[in-house]
Amino acid sequence: MAHLYNSLALELASRIDAGVYQVGQRLPGVRSTSQSRGVSTATAVAAYRQLEDEGYIESRPRSGFYVRSRARVVLPEPRLSRRSARPIPVNGQQMMLGLVQSAQRPDLIRFGAAVPDHSYLPTRAIEKALSTAMRLNRVQVSAYEFSPGLLTLRQQIARRMGETGCITDPDEVLITNGCQEALYLALKSLTEPGDVVAVESPTYYGLLQVIDALGLKALEIPTHPGEGLGIEALQLALEQWPVKVCVVTPNFNNPLGCLMPHNRRVALLELARTHGLSIVEDDIYGDLGFDLRRPDTLLGLAQNMGMADQVIYCSSFSKTLAPGLRIGWMVSTAHRDTLAFQKFVMNSASPSITQLAVATMLESGRYERHLRGLRQSMAQAVHRMADRLCQHFPMKTCITRPQGGFVIWVELPNGVDANELAQKALEKGISIAPGPLFSATQKYRNHIRLSCAVLWNERVEKALKILGQLVTDAAVEK
Ligand SMILES: Cc1ncc(COP(=O)(O)O)c(C=O)c1O
CATH class of the missing domain: 1.10.10.10 (Winged helix-like DNA-binding domain superfamily/Winged helix DNA-binding domain)
Structure with missing residues (x-):
């Protein structure tokens, strides 16, 4: 019955x-x-x-x-990500470059890339800061700004980090080409090929690419869509496997958008202390919380717990100012000199002009003013997207409730293949990021990540209806 x-x-x-x-x-x-x-x-x-x-x-x-009426239906949060079996080499990331390149088509509605549309970014102010930098520092702009990078920029970054409870000496800051280079340098300095790196699951695919490039093994740790990295699962993993490093995004992880509560952060650091585990903190979305108060960094907490040496902090201005500036940074007390040398070996220096421009924007308060508006616009964008997903996607769809950042992780009805959906969507002029990219084993076959920071207009509304219909059709076919 x-x-x-x-x-x-x-x-x-x-x-x-x-x-x-x-x-x-x-x-x-x-x-x-x-x-x-x-x-x-x-x-x-x-x-x-x-x-x-x-x-x-x-x-x-x-x-x-x-x-x-669907508008009143709130989709539930996705379930906890699944348990990982064992550390494994990363695979399936090669398709990423193709996806990124095809998503460059100018006519495309870009839900796929975690890059805010330029209308969210202070392009005029950047233009002004760049031309002032050029005019006032013609000689310096033409020269190398060797590792660790421009002093005034490092000072400004150290000041801002101090304001979020993380006491940082400008000498401990290393300027990098975006957060991606910071993650690469951090893992390179902490590991040997074959070592095991624990990662949140799902996780940012660029991290998986670094793990792959360095010949490491990824151990996926189930991650709660609201509270982040599963501490018990990590503890079990540490008892079973020789994990060298854990990479974590406590503030608004990509793709889940979750904020790790304080008690979990403390538990994570206690585990790191007990097991001699190094932590790499990726804080690229830290400035993009929807609450007024910026969340603290894990590094700041580690300082309070007397274990700052075990944490390397990485971030960038790619999500808040512009990814094209390629200005990121990292902070480490224990590995400062090794990291600066490795950065020097890789590409000598980061561009001087963008370092000068960003330093000016921080110093003048322009960055802070821009952030206030940006956080609001992103919160609105995320809520609007969630609302449309509730309207247009089938009932068996689940979505995350991000507390910051600008992406939403969507669990589609069972049996809907995200890779096939991405292909069909692309044919209709819509890019999405398929779930398998966010896993070392290409799981999350029925998940997608959508960026909400698009320029909202009728085309976008229509694209979401089309996407919802594609999902509905695929769900019915199964
Ligand atoms: C979590 C996370 N870390 C790092 C990066 C890389 O950032 P960047 O463009 O500054 O290299 C991204 C970009 O999407 C990201 O989402």
């Missing part, structure tokens, strides 16, 4: 998702459904009750069952 009403409910749900029954429309009566399907009225009633519980329909007294 239970089986029968379940499959009837499933069948009706997919017809609603497919638009056979529209919002506000009355479903066939219980008696007529029981007759047409050859089931008892009790079974039909049970199926309708299940649909009601799932938010598909509502019952109106003495009138029957009606399809509910």
Whole structure:
């Protein structure tokens, strides 16, 4: 009996998702459904009750069952990411370059790249800062700014970090070409080929690419969509495997957007202390929280706990100012000299002109003023996207509730293949990031990541409807 009403409910749900029954429309009566399907009225009633519980329909007294408006349906958060079996070499990242290149098409609606549309970025102010830098420092702009990088920029960065409770000496700051280079240098200095690196799962694919490039093995640690890295799972992993480093994004991880609570951070550092584990903190989204107060850094907490030597901090201005500036930085007390030397060996220096321009923007307060508006716009963008997903995507879809950043992680109904969906979406002029990219083993086959920081207009609204329809069609086909 239970089986029968379940499959009837499933069948009706997919017809609603497919638009056979529209919002506000009355479903066939219980008696007529029981007759047409050859089931008892009790079974039909049970199926309708299940649909009601799932938010598909509502019952109106003495009138029957009606399809509910989707706007009111809030999709649940995705489940906890799955347990990893063992450390493994990363694979499947080669497709990424193709994806990034195809997503460069100017006509594309870009939900795929975690890059804010330029309308969110202070392009005028950057232009001004660059031309002032050129005018006032013509000689310096033409010269190398060797490791560790421009002193005034390092001073400004150290000042800002101090304001978030992380006491930083400008000499401990190393300027890098974006956060990606910082992650590379951090892992290179802490590991030998073959070493095991624990990562959040799902995680930022650029990190997986670094792990691959350095010949390391990734150990995926289940990560909670609201609270971040699973501490118990990490503890089990540390008891079982020789993990050298753990890379973590406590502030608004990409793709989940979660904020790790204080007690988890303390537990993570305690584990690191017990097991002699190094931590690499990726704080690239730290300035983009939706609350007024900027969340603290893990490095600041490690300082308070007397273990700053075990943490290397990495970040950049790519998500807040412009990715094209390629200005990132890292902070380490224990590995400062090694890191500066490795940076020098790799590419001698980061461009002088962009370092000068960013230093000016920090010094003048322009950056801080821009951030205030940016955080609000991003919070709005994320809420608007969540609302549209609730309207246009089938009911079995789950979405995260990010507390910062500008991406949403979407779990699609079982059986929908994210890679196929990405291909079909691209044919319709829409880019999305398929879930397998965010895992060393290419799991998350029915997940996608969407960037919300797009220039919102009718084309975007239409694109989301199309995407929702593609998902619905794929769910019905399975
Ligand atoms: C979590 C995370 N870390 C690092 C990076 C790389 O940043 P950058 O462009 O500064 O190298 C990104 C970019 O998407 C990211 O999302």
